[in-house]
Amino acid sequence: MAVAPTTIEVLAEELARALAPDRVSRSAALREQHGGGETYIPSVPPDIVVFPTTIDEVVTVIGLARELGAPVIPHGAGTSVEGHVAAIHGGISVDMGRMNRILGFDLEALDVSVEAGVTRMQLADHLGEYGVFFPVDPGADATVGGMVATGASGTTTVRYGSMRENVLSLRVVTAQGHVITTASRARKSSAGYDLTRLFVGSEGTLGIVAEATLRVYGIPESIAAATCSFPSVDAAVQAAINTVQLGIPIARVELLDEVQMEGIRRLCELKQEPLPTLFLEFHGSEASVAEQAREVEGIARELGGSDFTWSVQQEERTKLWEARHLAWEAAKALRPGCAGMSTDVCVPISELAECLRDVREDIDASGLVAAIVGHVGDGNFHVVFLLDPDDPAEIRRAQHLHERMIRRAIAVGGTCTGEHGIGVGKTKFLELEHGAESVALMRALRDTFDPDGIMNPGKIFPEPTDG
Amino acid sequence: MAVAPTTIEVLAEELARALAPDRVSRSAALREQHGGGETYIPSVPPDIVVFPTTIDEVVTVIGLARELGAPVIPHGAGTSVEGHVAAIHGGISVDMGRMNRILGFDLEALDVSVEAGVTRMQLADHLGEYGVFFPVDPGADATVGGMVATGASGTTTVRYGSMRENVLSLRVVTAQGHVITTASRARKSSAGYDLTRLFVGSEGTLGIVAEATLRVYGIPESIAAATCSFPSVDAAVQAAINTVQLGIPIARVELLDEVQMEGIRRLCELKQEPLPTLFLEFHGSEASVAEQAREVEGIARELGGSDFTWSVQQEERTKLWEARHLAWEAAKALRPGCAGMSTDVCVPISELAECLRDVREDIDASGLVAAIVGHVGDGNFHVVFLLDPDDPAEIRRAQHLHERMIRRAIAVGGTCTGEHGIGVGKTKFLELEHGAESVALMRALRDTFDPDGIMNPGKIFPEPTDG
Numbered sequence: 001m002a003v004a005p006t007t008i009e010v011l012a013e014e015l016a017r018a019l020a021p022d023r024v025s026r027s028a029a030l031r032e033q034h035g036g037g038e039t040y041i042p043s044v045p046p047d048i049v050v051f052p053t054t055i056d057e058v059v060t061v062i063g064l065a066r067e068l069g070a071p072v073i074p075h076g077a078g079t080s081v082e083g084h085v086a087a088i089h090g091g092i093s094v095d096m097g098r099m100n101r102i103l104g105f106d107l108e109a110l111d112v113s114v115e116a117g118v119t120r121m122q123l124a125d126h127l128g129e130y131g132v133f134f135p136v137d138p139g140a141d142a143t144v145g146g147m148v149a150t151g152a153s154g155t156t157t158v159r160y161g162s163m164r165e166n167v168l169s170l171r172v173v174t175a176q177g178h179v180i181t182t183a184s185r186a187r188k189s190s191a192g193y194d195l196t197r198l199f200v201g202s203e204g205t206l207g208i209v210a211e212a213t214l215r216v217y218g219i220p221e222s223i224a225a226a227t228c229s230f231p232s233v234d235a236a237v238q239a240a241i242n243t244v245q246l247g248i249p250i251a252r253v254e255l256l257d258e259v260q261m262e263g264i265r266r267l268c269e270l271k272q273e274p275l276p277t278l279f280l281e282f283h284g285s286e287a288s289v290a291e292q293a294r295e296v297e298g299i300a301r302e303l304g305g306s307d308f309t310w311s312v313q314q315e316e317r318t319k320l321w322e323a324r325h326l327a328w329e330a331a332k333a334l335r336p337g338c339a340g341m342s343t344d345v346c347v348p349i350s351e352l353a354e355c356l357r358d359v360r361e362d363i364d365a366s367g368l369v370a371a372i373v374g375h376v377g378d379g380n381f382h383v384v385f386l387l388d389p390d391d392p393a394e395i396r397r398a399q400h401l402h403e404r405m406i407r408r409a410i411a412v413g414g415t416c417t418g419e420h421g422i423g424v425g426k427t428k429f430l431e432l433e434h435g436a437e438s439v440a441l442m443r444a445l446r447d448t449f450d451p452d453g454i455m456n457p458g459k460i461f462p463e464p465t466d467g
Numbered sequence: 468m469a470v471a472p473t474t475i476e477v478l479a480e481e482l483a484r485a486l487a488p489d490r491v492s493r494s495a496a497l498r499e500q501h502g503g504g505e506t507y508i509p510s511v512p513p514d515i516v517v518f519p520t521t522i523d524e525v526v527t528v529i530g531l532a533r534e535l536g537a538p539v540i541p542h543g544a545g546t547s548v549e550g551h552v553a554a555i556h557g558g559i560s561v562d563m564g565r566m567n568r569i570l571g572f573d574l575e576a577l578d579v580s581v582e583a584g585v586t587r588m589q590l591a592d593h594l595g596e597y598g599v600f601f602p603v604d605p606g607a608d609a610t611v612g613g614m615v616a617t618g619a620s621g622t623t624t625v626r627y628g629s630m631r632e633n634v635l636s637l638r639v640v641t642a643q644g645h646v647i648t649t650a651s652r653a654r655k656s657s658a659g660y661d662l663t664r665l666f667v668g669s670e671g672t673l674g675i676v677a678e679a680t681l682r683v684y685g686i687p688e689s690i691a692a693a694t695c696s697f698p699s700v701d702a703a704v705q706a707a708i709n710t711v712q713l714g715i716p717i718a719r720v721e722l723l724d725e726v727q728m729e730g731i732r733r734l735c736e737l738k739q740e741p742l743p744t745l746f747l748e749f750h751g752s753e754a755s756v757a758e759q760a761r762e763v764e765g766i767a768r769e770l771g772g773s774d775f776t777w778s779v780q781q782e783e784r785t786k787l788w789e790a791r792h793l794a795w796e797a798a799k800a801l802r803p804g805c806a807g808m809s810t811d812v813c814v815p816i817s818e819l820a821e822c823l824r825d826v827r828e829d830i831d832a833s834g835l836v837a838a839i840v841g842h843v844g845d846g847n848f849h850v851v852f853l854l855d856p857d858d859p860a861e862i863r864r865a866q867h868l869h870e871r872m873i874r875r876a877i878a879v880g881g882t883c884t885g886e887h888g889i890g891v892g893k894t895k896f897l898e899l900e901h902g903a904e905s906v907a908l909m910r911a912l913r914d915t916f917d918p919d920g921i922m923n924p925g926k927i928f929p930e931p932t933d934g
Contacts, residue, residue, distance in 0.1 A: 108708050108817035109846075151657040162655050164664070165632055178904040186813040187845040188629050189882035190618040190668050191889055191900055192927055193909045197631070197664035201657050218714040241575050247685040247751075249716065284714075285762075288755050295752075346653040350575035378654040379576070415656035422658055433658055437645040441916065442660045448915045449908065460659055 003070045003090040008047045011068050011092065015050055018060045023051040023098075034073075034093040037080040038140065040341040040387075041425055046073055046087035051098045055210045058173045061094055062208065065454050066177065073456050074204040076146025077119060079138075081342055082423025084150065084203055088458040094208060096145050102126050103211060111168055111185060113213045116145025132216040135160035138419065145209045150421035151201030158244070158377030159251040159283065160217065162419070164200050171211035172199055175450035185213055198445075203421050204456035206449045220283035223251075224293050225317035226310035228300045229275040233257055233360070233372075235303040236276045237353040240376040242299045244349070248292050252281035253377040254324055257360065260371035263330030264323045278305075278376075279324040286312070328384070331371040335386040338369075341395075343402055343425075345409035346380040346418030355412060359383065359405050366397055380418035407432070427462040470537045470557040475514045478535050478559065482517055485527045490518040490565075501542055501552060501560040505607065507808040507854075508550035508892055513540055513560035520565050522677045525640045528561055529675070529921075533644065538924050541671040543613025544586060546605075548809055549890025551617065551670055555925040561675060563612050569593050570678060578635055578652060580680045583612025599683040602627035605886065612676045617888035618668030625711070625844030626718040626750070627684065629886070631667050638678035639666055642917035652680055665912075670888055671923035673916045687750035690718075691760050692784035693777035695767045696742040700724055700827070700839075702770040703743045704820040707843040709766045711816070715759050719748035720844040721791055724827065727838035730797030731790045745772075745843075746791040753779070791840075795851070798838040802853040805836075808862075810869055810892075812876035813847040813885030822879060826850065826872050833864055847885035874899070894929040 003011075008026075016024045025031075026048055036043035047070070052058045065072045071091025078085060087093060100117035107130055114123060120134075121141045127133050136147060138154040146152070148170065153162030160166065169183040182195035199206060230236040233255070240253050256264070261274035278300070282292040289312060297308045311317055323330070332340055347355050356372065363370045363383075374381030383405065385398045406416045406429050416422075416429040431439045443461055447453075470478075475493075482491045492498075493515055503510035514537070519525045532539045538558025545552060554560060566582040567589065573579075574597055581590060587601075588608045594600050603614060605621040613619070615637065620629030627633065636650040649662035666673060697703040700722070707720050723731070728741035745767070749759040756779060764775045778784055790797070799807055814822050823839065830837045830850070841848030850872065852865045873883045873896050883889075883896040898906045910928055914920075 106815060106817050108712070109815035110712065111815065151655075151661075153655050157655060161628075161632065164655075164661065165628065174904070174908065180902060180905045180908065182905065184877065184882045184900060185815045185880035186847075186876075186882040186885060187816070188618075188620050188624060188631075188813055188847065188885050190884045190886050191882045191893070192668075192897055192906070193912060194618075194631065194661075194664045194668055195901075195905060195908065197661045201659075201661055218712050220714055245575070245577065245685050247687055249751075284716075284755075285758060287758055288751075291752060291754055346655055348573060348576035348578065348652045349654070350573050380653075380655065410651065413652035415651045415653040415658045417657045418653060418655050419657050426658070430659055433651060434662075435647060437641070438647045438649065438662060439659070441641065441647065441662065444915045445660060445912065448911045 001089045003047055007068050007070065011064060011070055012048050014064050015048065015061065018064065019050060019052060019057050025049045033078065034075055034095065035085060035087050037078050037083065037085050039081045039083055040339060041083035041086060044086035044088050046093035047090045049093045049095055051095050053098050055171070055173065055179060058094065058208055058210055059177055059179060061092060062173055062175070062177045065092055066452050070454065071457050072454050074145065074149065074208045076117070076143030077141060079140035079142045079146065080150065080423060081420050082425035084421060084423040084459060086424055088424065096143060099210065105130065109185065110216050111213055112216050113211060114144055115211055116143060116209045118144050127216055131219050133219050134214055134216050136163055136166055144212050148200055148209045148212055149202065149204050150419070153419045155252045155254055155375060157375060158253060159249060164197055166215045167196055167200055167212055168215060169213040170196055170199050170209055172207045172209055174207040175452065175455045201421065203423065203459050205446055205460055206455060222284060222286040222289040222312055223317065224282040224289045224310050224312045225320045226280040226293055226296065226308065227277055227320050228305045228308040229277045231275070231304045233276045233356050234353045235305065236278050237356065237376055239278060239300050239303050239305060241349055243296055244377055246295070248295055249284065250280060250292070250377060251283040252279070254279040255374040255376040256324065256327060257372040259334065260327060260331060260373055263334045263371055264326060267326060267330045267333040279321055327373050331384045331386060334371060335369045338386040339389045341385040341387055341398060342382055344380060344382045344418050344420050345406055345414055345416060346378060347409050347412050347414030349379040351412040351414065352376060352379045355408060356381065358408060362401055362404060366401055368394070368398055368401065378418065379414070422460045424459060427460065430461065468556045470514055474535050474537065478531060478537055479515050481531050482515065482528065485531065486517060486519060486524050492516045500545065501562065502554050504545050504547040504550065504552050506548045506550055507806060508553060511553035511555050513554035514557045516560045516562055518562050518565045522638070522640065522646060525561065525675055525677055526644050526646060528559060529640055529642070529644045532559055532921050533919050537921065539921050540923050541612065541616065541675045543584065543610030544608060546607035546609045546613065547617065547890060548887050549892035551888060551890040551926060553891055555891065563610060566677065572597065576652065577683050578680055579683050580678060581611055582678055583610060583676045585611050587614070594683055598686050600686050601681055601683050603630055603633055611679050611681070615667050615676045615679055616670050618886070620886045622719045622721055622842055624842060625720060626716060631664055633682045634663055634667055634679055635682060636680040637663055637666050637676055639674040639676055641674040642919065642922045668888065670890065670926050672913055672927055673922060689751060689753040689756040689779055690784065691749040691756045691777050691779045692787045693747040693760055693763065693775065694744055694787050695772040695775040696744045698742070698771045700743045700823050701820045702772065703745050704823065704843055706745060706767050706770050706772060708816055710763055711844055713762070715762055716751065717747060717759070717844060718750040719746070721746040722841040722843040723791065723794060724839040726801065727794060727798060727840055730801045730838055731793060734793060734797045734800040746788055794840050798851040798853060801838060802836050805853040806856045808852040808854055808865060809849055811847060811849045811885050811887050812873055812881055812883060813845060814876050814879050814881030816846040818879040818881065819843060819846045822875060823848065825875060829868055829871060833868055835861070835865055835868065845885065846881070889927045891926060894927065897927065897929065
C-alpha cells in the first residue's frame with residue numbers, strides 16, 4: 001500500500017500553500033534521511049517532508065493527510081533504533097524540529113513546558129541556568145517529542161524514573177485533528193483515564209505530540225562518580241541488586257561486560273585485563289554522597305570487586321566515566337569496519353545475572369562478536385552485535401540470536417524492549433509478550449483513536465506480511 | 468435504567484449455581500452496605516452481591532452479566548469517598564474481598580504479586596517480615612484493587628509516587644470477559660501501549676482488576692518524624708516548597724491548618740494556641756536522616772517556624788504524628804454531632820499557598836466549618852466540611868463552596884481530584900478539567916473496552932441527567 005503519485009502531487013501543492021513552500025520538501029536526500037534513524041533497519045523514505053512551526057500547522061497537515069488518505073509519520077531528531085520513522089506505506093514525514101521553543105518554566109512547581117522539537121541537550125542548557133535538570137537521558141540528543149513517543153529512559157531511570165514518570169502533561173494533535181491537553185500540571189490526579197501515559201510510548205500511532213510539560217529536579221549539591229571492576233558479570237549484577245535492596249539512592253549504575261571492556265582496552269590502548277565493570281553515580285548532599293560511595297564500596301568488596309575509585313571533582317568524574325561514554329565507539333573497535341546492530345531487553349533484576357550469562361554463552365558459541373552494556377539497576381541491557389553488513393548469513397545468525405534473547409527475556413517475566421520501542425523491528429514479539437487478547441485491545445484502542453489509519457501505519461503491530 | 472426484577476431472579480439463580488449459594492446474596496443489609504462507602508453520597512444498593520474466590524469465577528460473573536445485560540460494580544473494602552460503588556443502575560456488586568492471597572514475592576526484584584482483595588495492612592504485615600514495604604498509603608485500609616481503581620496515593624507520594632508509579636502489572640478480567648496481563652514484571656518497557664496505567668484510575672469502568680504486581684522498597688535503616696508550627700499557612704507551604712526544591716528526599720510532609728489544629732486542641736484538651744503545622748518524615752541512613760532533619764529545621768526557622776521537634780525513636784515518632792493520625796476525629800470535634808464531607812484537589816505547588824488562602828477565606832466568609840489537611844509536597848489538599856446532615860441549605864452552601872474550590876484549582880493548572888477519583892461526585896467537573904475533545908476520547912475508549920456498557924455505568928462520565 002502506497003500513496004498514489006497523483007495524490008502526492010496534490011498533497012505537496014496543498015501543503016506548500018498551507019505552510020510555506022520552503023517548509024515542504026520532496027528532495028531525495030531529505031526524504032532518505034527522514035526514513036532512516038540510527039539503526040540497522042534500512043531507510044524507507046517518505047514521499048514528502050514537512051517542517052511545521054506551529055500547532056495549527058500540525059493540525060493542517062493532519063487534516064490534509066486525512067482528506068487525501070496519506071500516512072503521517074512524526075519525526076524528531078531521527079535517533080530511533082527500531083525503524084519508527086520508516087515510511088513503509090509512504091506519506092508525510094512531519095519533522096517537528098522547528099517547533100523547539102521553551103514555553104514556560106516554574107521553579108517552585110519544578111516543571112517546564114516545551115514544544116516537542118526541543119532536544120535533550122537544548123533543554124539541559126536552558127534548565128542549567130536555573131539550577132535544575134530534566135533527568136531522562138537516553139544517550140542520544142533526541143527531541144522531547146521523540147522521547148515521549150518511545151517511552152524513553154536511560155542511565156538515570158533507576159533513581160528518577162523514565163518518561164512515564166516524568167511527563168506531567170502533553171498537548172497532542174490527535175489523528176482526527178483535534179488539539180487536546182492530556183492532563184493538568186498537578187503532580188498527580190485521579191480525574192479520568194490517564195491519556196498522558198497512553199501517548200507516552202505510542203510511537204506516533206495515536207497522534208502527534210506537539211508540546212510536553214515535564215518534571216524537573218534541583219541539581220544535587222554534590223555528585224560523585226565511581227567505577228569498580230568485578231571478577232564476573234554475576235558479581236557485578238549482585239552488587240547492583242544489593243545496592244538497590246539496601247535503599248541506597250543510586251543515581252546511575254551501568255554495567256559494561258568483559259567484551260565491551262576489551263573494546264575499551266583496544267580503543268584506549270590500555271594494558272589491564274578487561275573485566276566486567278560497574279560505572280556508578282551518586283547524587284545528594286556532600287555527606288550523603290560520600291556515605292553512599294562508602295556503602296557501595298563495601299558491597300562491592302564483599303563480592304570481589306576491585307579498584308573501587310570515586311570522586312566528586314568534575315574533571316575526575318568525567319575521566320572515570322570516559323569508558324562508559326566511549327561504549328559505542330569501543331564496541332566498534334572490536335571489529336573495525338563492521339556495522340553495529342543494537343537491541344535491548346529488560347528483565348526482573350533477580351533474573352538478570354542468569355539472563356546475561358545465557359546471552360553471553362549464546363553469542364560466544366555462535367562465533368559472532370557482540371558487546372553488552374546494561375542499565376543494571378532496572379534489569380535493562382543492550383547487546384550491540386558487530387556485523388559484516390555484506391554477509392547475509394552472519395546477519396541471519398545475529399537475528400536468530402536476537403530472537404532467542406528476546407524469547408528468553410519474555411520467558412523470565414521480562415519485556416522485548418525496555419526503552420527502544422517496537423517500531424518495525426520487534427512487531428513479531430508484541431503478541432508473544434502481551435498475549436493475543438491484550439494486543440487485540442491495543443489494536444482496538446488504536447482504531448478508536450485513528451479510525452482512518454493514517455498515524456504511522458505499520459509500527460508496533462505486525463502487518464499481515466510480517467514474519 | 469434498572470435491571471428488571473425477573474432478570475435479577477434469573478441472575479441470582481445462575482450466579483448461585485456457578486459460584487456457590489453462600490457466596491451470592493440479596494440480603495438488604497449486605498446490599499445497602501455495598502452501595503455506600505465512606506462518603507456523604509447516599510448508598511445506592513446493588514441488586515445482588517457476589518463473593519468470587521477465583522479469577523475464573525470473576526469471568527463467569529462478567530459472562531452472565533453480559534448475557535443478561537446487568538451492570539457489574541467491582542467492590543474492594545468500601546472506603547471510596549466519591550460514590551464509586553453506588554449501584555445507580557442496579558446490578559451485581561462483585562466483592563473482591565475473598566480474593567486476598569499473596570501470590571508471589573521476589574526480594575531481589577523487589578516486587579510482590581497479590582490478588583485484588585488483599586488490603587493495605589495485610590500487605591504491610593506480610594512484607595514487613597522480609598524487611599520491605601509497599602509505600603502507597605491512602606490512610607484507609609483499602610484493598611489493592613480499590614487503590615488501583617482510584618489511582619490512590621497519600622502521604623508518601625512526594626517520595627515514592629502514587630499507584631501509577633508503583634504498579635508494575637495487572638491481571639484484569641476485561642468487560643468482554645477475557646483475562647489479560649497488562650505488562651511483564653520488568654521495571655520498565657517500551658513494548659506497546661501502556662495498558663497498566665490505563666486501568667490504574669479507571670474506577671472499574673474498563674474491567675475488574677483481579678491481581679496486581681507491585682513495586683516494594685527496603686524499609687529504611689532509619690526513620691525520623693518531626694513537627695513544626697508556622698505563623699501562617701503560607702510560611703508552612705513555602706517551607707515544603709524549599710525542601711523539595713533543595714532536593715531533600717523528604718518521605719512525608721503533611722500540613723494541618725489552624726482550624727484543623729483547633730480541632731486537635733479540643734480533642735486532646737491541649738492549651739497551646741492552634742497554629743498551622745507541618746508533620747514530616749525522613750527516610751534514609753542514620754546520618755542522612757539527621758542531616759535532612761537539620762536542613763529542614765533551618766528552612767523552617769527562616770520562615771518563622773517554631774518548636775521544630777524530631778525523633779528517630781518509634782515511641783516518640785508515634786507521639787509526634789499523633790495529631791496527624793487524629794485529623795479526622797479532630798475535624799469532627801470542631802462540631803460534635805455533624806457529618807464530615809471530604810473532598811480533595813491538587814494544584815501545582817507554586818499555586819498552593821494562594822489557593823489555600825482563597826479557600827480558607829471562602830469558608831470563613833460562608834460561616835461554615837471546615838478543616839484543611841494537605842499532602843503539601845504534591846500540592847494536594849483535602850477539605851473536610853462539618854455539616855448538619857439535616858440542614859439542606861447548609862449542604863447546598865457547602866456544595867457551592869466545593870464547586871468554587873474545584874473551579875479555582877482547575878483555573879490555576881490543577882485537577883478536580885488528586886486522589887479520590889471522580890466516581891459520581893465529580894462527574895460534572897471532568898469536562899471542565901479536560902475539555903470536550905479529551906472527554907470524547909475517554910468515552911470512545913471506554914466504549915471500545917466495554918461495548919455492552921456493563922462496567923460500573925454512571926461513573927467518571929456525566930449521565931444525561933447529571934447537573
